[in-house]
Amino acid sequence: MPTDELYLPPLILFGGLGLSFLVMLIHLFWRESERRSVVLTELNDTLNYHLEEERSLRQTNEKIMEFSRDLLCSISPGGRFLTVSPASEAVLGYAPEELRGQHYNLLLLPEDRDSTVEEVRKLAAGQSNRASGFRTRLRHRDGYTVTVSWTAEWSKEDNALFCVGRDISDELVAETLSRERDQFFSLSPDMFCIVDLNSHFFEVNNTFVKTLGYTREQLIGTSYLEIVHTDDHQKVNDAVQSLTEGEDVQNLFIRAIDTTHNEHWLQINAILSGDDLIYVVARDITESLETQERLRRSEALLSIAEKTAMIGGWTVEIPSGKVAWTPVMFDIFEVPQGEEPDLDAGLSLYTDDSRETLSAAIDLCTRTGIPFDEEVQFRTSSGRIRWGRAIGHGVKNENGEIVRLQGGFQDITASRQAMDQIKRYAERQATIFESITDAFFTVDKDWRFTYVNRRSEELLHKTRDELLGHSLWEIFPAAIGTEFDEMYTRAMETGESVSFEGYYAPLDNWLEISAYPSEEGLAVYYRSIRERKEAQWKLEETLKELERSNRELQDFAFVASHDLQEPLRKIRAFSDRLLVKSDKLGPDERDYLERMQSAAARMQSLIMDLLSYSRITTRAKPFETCDTEAILRGVLQDMETAISAEQASIQVSPLPSIFGDATQLRQVFQNLISNSIKFHEPGKVPEIMIYPEAIGQDCWTLVVSDNGIGFDEKYAEKIFHPFQRL
Numbered sequence: 001m002p003t004d005e006l007y008l009p010p011l012i013l014f015g016g017l018g019l020s021f022l023v024m025l026i027h028l029f030w031r032e033s034e035r036r037s038v039v040l041t042e043l044n045d046t047l048n049y050h051l052e053e054e055r056s057l058r059q060t061n062e063k064i065m066e067f068s069r070d071l072l073c074s075i076s077p078g079g080r081f082l083t084v085s086p087a088s089e090a091v092l093g094y095a096p097e098e099l100r101g102q103h104y105n106l107l108l109l110p111e112d113r114d115s116t117v118e119e120v121r122k123l124a125a126g127q128s129n130r131a132s133g134f135r136t137r138l139r140h141r142d143g144y145t146v147t148v149s150w151t152a153e154w155s156k157e158d159n160a161l162f163c164v165g166r167d168i169s170d171e172l173v174a175e176t177l178s179r180e181r182d183q184f185f186s187l188s189p190d191m192f193c194i195v196d197l198n199s200h201f202f203e204v205n206n207t208f209v210k211t212l213g214y215t216r217e218q219l220i221g222t223s224y225l226e227i228v229h230t231d232d233h234q235k236v237n238d239a240v241q242s243l244t245e246g247e248d249v250q251n252l253f254i255r256a257i258d259t260t261h262n263e264h265w266l267q268i269n270a271i272l273s274g275d276d277l278i279y280v281v282a283r284d285i286t287e288s289l290e291t292q293e294r295l296r297r298s299e300a301l302l303s304i305a306e307k308t309a310m311i312g313g314w315t316v317e318i319p320s321g322k323v324a325w326t327p328v329m330f331d332i333f334e335v336p337q338g339e340e341p342d343l344d345a346g347l348s349l350y351t352d353d354s355r356e357t358l359s360a361a362i363d364l365c366t367r368t369g370i371p372f373d374e375e376v377q378f379r380t381s382s383g384r385i386r387w388g389r390a391i392g393h394g395v396k397n398e399n400g401e402i403v404r405l406q407g408g409f410q411d412i413t414a415s416r417q418a419m420d421q422i423k424r425y426a427e428r429q430a431t432i433f434e435s436i437t438d439a440f441f442t443v444d445k446d447w448r449f450t451y452v453n454r455r456s457e458e459l460l461h462k463t464r465d466e467l468l469g470h471s472l473w474e475i476f477p478a479a480i481g482t483e484f485d486e487m488y489t490r491a492m493e494t495g496e497s498v499s500f501e502g503y504y505a506p507l508d509n510w511l512e513i514s515a516y517p518s519e520e521g522l523a524v525y526y527r528s529i530r531e532r533k534e535a536q537w538k539l540e541e542t543l544k545e546l547e548r549s550n551r552e553l554q555d556f557a558f559v560a561s562h563d564l565q566e567p568l569r570k571i572r573a574f575s576d577r578l579l580v581k582s583d584k585l586g587p588d589e590r591d592y593l594e595r596m597q598s599a600a601a602r603m604q605s606l607i608m609d610l611l612s613y614s615r616i617t618t619r620a621k622p623f624e625t626c627d628t629e630a631i632l633r634g635v636l637q638d639m640e641t642a643i644s645a646e647q648a649s650i651q652v653s654p655l656p657s658i659f660g661d662a663t664q665l666r667q668v669f670q671n672l673i674s675n676s677i678k679f680h681e682p683g684k685v686p687e688i689m690i691y692p693e694a695i696g697q698d699c700w701t702l703v704v705s706d707n708g709i710g711f712d713e714k715y716a717e718k719i720f721h722p723f724q725r726l
Helices: 008-067 087-092 110-124 169-187 206-212 230-244 286-309 327-333 343-347 352-368 413-435 454-460 483-494 530-580 587-618 628-638 640-646 662-678 713-718
Strands: 071-075 081-084 130-139 145-155 160-167 191-196 201-204 249-257 263-272 277-284 311-317 323-325 372-379 385-396 402-411 439-444 449-452 498-504 509-517 521-528 624-626 649-652 658-660 687-693 701-706
Touching: 071 087, 087 145, 110 130, 110 145, 110 160, 145 169, 191 206, 230 249, 230 263, 263 286, 311 327, 323 327, 327 402, 343 352, 352 372, 352 385, 352 402, 385 413, 439 454, 449 454, 483 498, 483 509, 483 521, 509 530, 530 587, 624 662, 628 640, 628 649, 628 662, 640 662, 658 662, 662 687, 662 701
Parallel strands: 649 687
Antiparallel strands: 071 081, 071 160, 130 145, 145 160, 191 201, 191 277, 249 263, 263 277, 311 323, 311 402, 372 385, 385 402, 439 449, 439 521, 498 509, 509 521, 624 658, 687 701
16 A cells, blocks of 8 residues: 555544543542542541540640649750640639749759759659659749649650659658658557446557556557446446437546556546547656655645744735735844735835835835845844845736736844855855965866966966966876876766876976865965975986995905904904014013003904994895893893903893884994993993883884993084094
């Protein structure tokens, strides 16, 4: 077919196919459009549903926030309110719009801010999922405090803290009241119990248990009649009957028996509650009744005591000035019984100065109610001047007005005289303490100076003003831990006096101290012994020097006993040989020889005496109890030849024992008796008496008397010096 000719069938075929494809394509798009329309409709319906739900939920939330009594709010990370429920006005006094945008510190008390910030930080950081029961105290618009318990949770999506708060202020008050009620019930000094109408214990408090000695388990569920005295059962039953009839029980007195079968008098008040329980308050008045009985027995004794102590009572009515006296007042003022003076006449009984003092005190007490206590001088109706103590106070009526003055009056003349005497004694004692050469001070139980004499001021280098009222250890801290601290504390704690010597470096002084404890504290006498210590140190040096001298004396004794005597022995030996050949010598040579031998003998005797003297100190023995008579008998036996030669008469009385060195005592007896025999008047027989005098518990005097030539008393000091002849 030529190219310029159209072939109709293929064209129709392809046209139909194209049309069919176009129709199919249109149908496909229509179906897709229809499906999308359905999907969009469904989405629209779902969206409308959710919007409706959200609107409903929002309305519900708004209603919840509007009608909820709890405080609902949301808070930004910066601590500012985003939303606040209307309950804020009821709880805090602020409308929601007043709080939105405000920081919560506007409401939060400063004391709770740190803990609140920490709790919010934990929630925001995820350390805590939810805070429940967290309490804060908020300030109400009217100024009072509201306690709120919070439940809070942090929303990461909203970046905010959502909180629900409940006002628990009333609950806290109720908890406090409940706790205080329980504490009062438990800790009250009165006995509390609850019983039912069947006489069984329902509850008891601690005081009830302690008073009667029963345990709580022993009482609960048992009948109270088991512990009530049988004689009082009827009283109790009558009281229960009165309660059931609507009357309260007041001041019912019954006896209860404790676990040791002792009786306790109880004063009972009781009421019946609406739940048919009887609430009972009881007080143990056993001691009170016993006290009242003792008081009644003492009233008679008090009356006697008033007369003995001269204490009277008085009243003055205001404003009439009418006076009433007890019987002793008449005796004190020597006024006839029943003739009370009025106020002005009574005041005229006092001396001028005392009348002025007492009048001013009465006037002040009448106007202000201030009590008074004055020592006054008065004149009895017989003219005797006495001292008294007037005490008074005001008595007010129900309106608080002073309508009467009442008080006591005591004759204190004797005590006043005693106090004056004590005062004079104290003054004399102070004079003595000021005049004694010893230093003296006193401290109280707290170591505070209470008295310091003049000598103490000198030794302590402190004035009275610097010491009195101040602590010993604060003024002299260097004494802490020394013997002063130890000995003073021992005296204070044991109540026994102590004496000691001590050196106090800050004062550079040695002190000799005697401390005497008393109920008031400690009295300390002390003196400076620095000079004595220095003398003692010098004495010690002297003793050391004496020891050195004794050693030298021992050396000399050795020389005297050996070296010095050897030449003398040779002199005497050669002179003896010459005397044997004296017939060949002339008279003068024999005289010289005899004189030389006599001088050598005296020299040897002198050396022996010196040696004996040195042995007194260098060979002394320890002291012991010695038989004086036995020592004397030994001496007389040794000197028997000398005694017989001079025909001496020696009379010896019984002699006590003596504590000493027997060897030196023997030497004393020998020297004394030898002198008595040697130095006597020519042609006169020596008479010697040895006897004791002034025999005491610790000492006695040995007397050796003779009829010898004696010596001039002016040489008495020289008689005991070595190598002296009078």
